[in-house]
Amino acid sequence: MVIKTRVESRELMVYRILNSRKVLPFKDALHLANLEKGYEGERLFDERLRKIKNDWLVLNDLQLESNNNNLQIDSLLISEKMILMFEIKSYEGDCYIEEDNWYYTSGTEIQNPVLQLERSEFLLRRLLRDLSYNIPIKTYLIFINPDFHLYNAPRNLPIIYPTQLNRFFDNLDNMQTIINEHHQKLAHILISLHKKDFPLNKIPKYTYEELRKGVICAACSSFNxxxxxxxxxxxxxxxxxxxxxxxxxxxxxxxxxxxxxxxxxxxxxxxxxxxxxxxxxxxxxxxxxxxxxxxxxxxxxxxx
Ligand SMILES: [Zn+2]
Structure with a gap:
């Protein structure tokens, strides 16, 4: 059961509006394309999860604060015995790992998503402890794009590759889980702690004067x-x-x-x-x- 649905992030909305009202510099246009790809990947994941018959409580796109740090969670599943936390990545192409650093085969370095996941897990554990909930957490890094491959990855990383997704969702579907009031209460506490006004990751530069004025069509973004x-x-x-x-x-x-x-x-x-x-x-x-x-x-x- 989806308790909290996913909507476009504020960052994606800002970039979309700016893209309609001015010519974005190349770097911003690239960032917008990445945001769109990320959002599409998350929605693909949501779709797969929706098909599962199980009675999980699903919370998407949570923005929380833990220990004075911002904690952003793509998807959280509350089950009977544990909490599953998902970080969803839409990476495309070939990547490799070298001494804990991640690179595209072009040589461009990317932020190590495993470290990011570990940080989030630490903060979530801390938050649950502060809320007096003692539930084990399991975390997964989901690579949703079928055109992604990772070289040199050790087997023990918490990664689900595109080719493992079917089996992964089948396993989730087969897990028995009984949700009670205790779980419902936790879900609602987390939603009440959700912060809408999280700072944007990347703030593009713009001024009122440079933006095209007018009403944009809701369907095709035309000013006409x-x-x-x-x-x-x-x-x-x-x-x-x-x-x-x-x-x-x-x-x-x-x-x-x-x-x-x-x-x-x-x-x-x-x-x-x-x-x-x-x-x-x-x-x-x-x-x-x-x-x-x-x-x-x-x-x-x-x-x-
Ligand atoms: Zn239109």
Missing amino acids: LESKKSFVVCENCGNLEKIESAVLRNVDEFRLLFPEKKITTTEIFEWSKGIKTTETIQKILLKEFVQIGSTKSSYYVKKK
Whole structure:
């Protein structure tokens, strides 16, 4: 049973929006491609896991704090007798290990994912101990991409290779597990500790001025939207969206990129490139936001 579903990370969303609104420098474009590949790999893993009949409690994409350190977990399974923690990697191509260092065959070094997993395991163990839970933890590094190969890997690493995935999931499927209130409680504690505002791993550089303004089509990211009375129609792909939803989506993008800026009707009018009048924008904002102040300098904060 999936208790916490996976959504795109804030980092991926920021990079996607920037990619629509400016030309990304090569390094950022590459990082975006890697983020997309990573997310796709995680979703592939989720799909495989969903097919398992077992009654595990599944928590995806947890961002926790343990011992004053940030702990990010791709997937966590709570079973009767243990917790399984997964780090999912979408590496593609050939890699090799040399004296604990990992490289692509091109010679480019990559961060040792086993060390990363060990660090996460240590922090999770510590957190569970602080919460007075004494459950054994088993960790796995999952290589989900079938086009991945690793040379010189010792046999004792906690790795599941693409060619072992079928058997791995079969074994999970065959494990008996009975979940009780104690496990449910732990799952809910972990969710309550999840921190949404984790710092981004890599922060791209951007300014408000350089970004293209306007509303982007929800389906194809085109700016070519025609505003009807209560809908916007994408002239590129034909997608139809309620004007409310399009404007509020655009406000979300603004908030994500500029958390320090205040939401005002003129600001959103400009950001949406005048898709509707400031009066209409105000009406739409009031559906999900509360107006603070009533003068010209009033601004809006999201309803709780
Ligand atoms: Zn479109």
